[in-house]
Amino acid sequence: MQGTWEKRRKRIFEIIEVGTEYDYVSRIYDFFNAFCIILNLAASMVYTFDSYREAYGALLMTIEQVTVALFMVDYFLRVWTAKYLYPGSSQPRAIWKYVTSFTGIVDLLSFLPQYLPFFFPAGAIAFRMFRIIRIFRLFRINAYYDSLNVITEVIVSKKQQLFSSVFIILMLMFASSLCMYSLEHEAQPDVFSNAFSGIWWAGSxxxxxxxxxxxxxxxxxxxFGIFIAFLGVGIVAIPTGIISAGFVDQYSRIKRMSEYGHEADIHFIQIQLTEQDPWVGKTISQLHLPTRVIVAAIQRDHRxxxxxxSMTLRMGDSMVLGAESFHNNKGERIQLKEMALQKNHPWIGQRIRELDISRKSIIVLIRRGEKTMIPHGGLVLREGDMVIFYSQMHIAGAEAIDL
Structure with missing residues (x-):
């Protein structure tokens, strides 16, 4: 009975989380959740118009109450299944991680202000202000569609350049405010009363x-105002240009992959035989390779x-194996990622099963120096390891490997 209950809980977790293309129930839930978010926000905006509020006020309030109730159910389901979201933590610890995470707080505030006035009527106006946080649930739609994830990927990849440009703008604002105070204080003591009074002018x-x-x-x-206005046009254009260039690079990369990916029908790998390999001493015909795998070439003593x-394989031979690139009936391909664990990387010293990564992230193999290792839960990662994994989420420092 306990096992059946846990299977049901795990299945609910798979449904409420972002589903794969082949899990139709989960995908339906994703679309339904996104629809409820948009419907709730649309009803809240339409309700602000007097004419629509008088004509359809009851309907709009019903829509808001129903969608908010669904948000509440979704929140408690996520709390109940948090142990599968954080498999390396105990159930109380997993619940705490979700509740205190950004998405957990947004999920809580998306429905809690709706019901707090029932218990604290005096704070109804203040609780109504918290409803605006419900708009942050739109970030969940960003997780449902890969095309929208480009936004996150561009911002994360360009975060250092964006931080530098924003820092320059802030410093220029403070410097402009101080200069304008020096020039205008005597003429307008009430307007430019101190150095910080010009911050609003500098910002605008x-x-x-x-x-x-x-x-x-x-x-x-x-x-000086004319000079700052001209300077502002160029300075503010810097972060805009950074983001625009990031979008162009990202979409160009995706386009190249889609246009030229079909030309790479066969991929090759090179392996070197050691004395422990069972292929040593066998002929190629005795390897019983799968039908679609071929031995393209053998390098022996620089030849x-x-x-x-009938060729017999020897220790030290380098074999070049070829196979068709992976794709399913829909023409989709797997994209692996590799990441070198540099000094101070948070994964160093941790076992694979202790890593805080998505349930859709799978570590395929580990390269440690000249040694290739098959990963297992107890393997401790070290500095310099090259981790090759499959993941649908963005991980900083990882480079894509097209198969």
Whole structure:
């Protein structure tokens, strides 16, 4: 009975998490959840119009209450199945990790403000303000569709450049505020009362908004304002250009993969035989390779030999094996990732089963120096290891391997 109960809980976890293309129940739940998020936000926005509120107020409130109730059910299901989201942690620890995570907090606040006024009527207005956090549930839609994940990948890959550009903008804002205070304080002591009073002016000018509620009136102040306005056009364009270039690079890479991937019908690997390998001393015809796997060439003592069925393999031979690239009936391919564990990497010193990675991330093999190792749960990762794995999530420092 206990085993059946755990199977059901695991199955519910598979359904409520982002499903694979072949798990139709999970995919249906994903689409339904995304639909509820959009429907809830649409109803909340339409409710702000007086004419629609008078005509369809009851319907809009019903939609909001039903969708919020579904958000609550979804939250408690995720709490109940948290042990499978964090398989390396105990159940209380896994629940705590989910509840305190960004997605867990957003999931909680997406329904909790709706019901708090029933228990604390005095704080109804304040609780209503928290409903705006419900919009962050749109980030779940980003997880449902790979095309939207490009946004996250671009921002993560360009985070250092974006941080540098934002830092430059902030420093320029402070410097502009200080300079404008020096130029305008005597002429407008009430407007530019201190060095920080010009922050609003600097921000609106550098960001090319220019509300006009605070502006210089002296000649030097106007000239400096013109200079800052021109400078702001170029400075603010830096992060825009970084993100735009990132999108172009990402989509160009995806396009190249889709256009030219079909030309790589056969992939080759090279293996070197050691004395422990059972193929040593056998002929090629005795290997009983699968039908679609071929021995393309053999390198022996710096010579390239044409393989024949009667050729006997020796220790030290380098075999080049060829096979068709992986694809299913829909033409999809597997993309592996490799990552070198540099100094201070958080995976160093941890066992594979202790790694905090997605349930859809599978470590395929480990290269340690000249040695290739088959991964198992108790294997401890070391500095310099090359980890090859399959994952649908973005992992910083990992490079893609096209098969």
């Amino acid at each position: 000018t550098l960001l090319t908004v220019g509300y006009g509620d605070i502006y210089p009136i002296t000649t030097l102040g106007k000239l 390239i030999l044409v393989p024949r069925g």
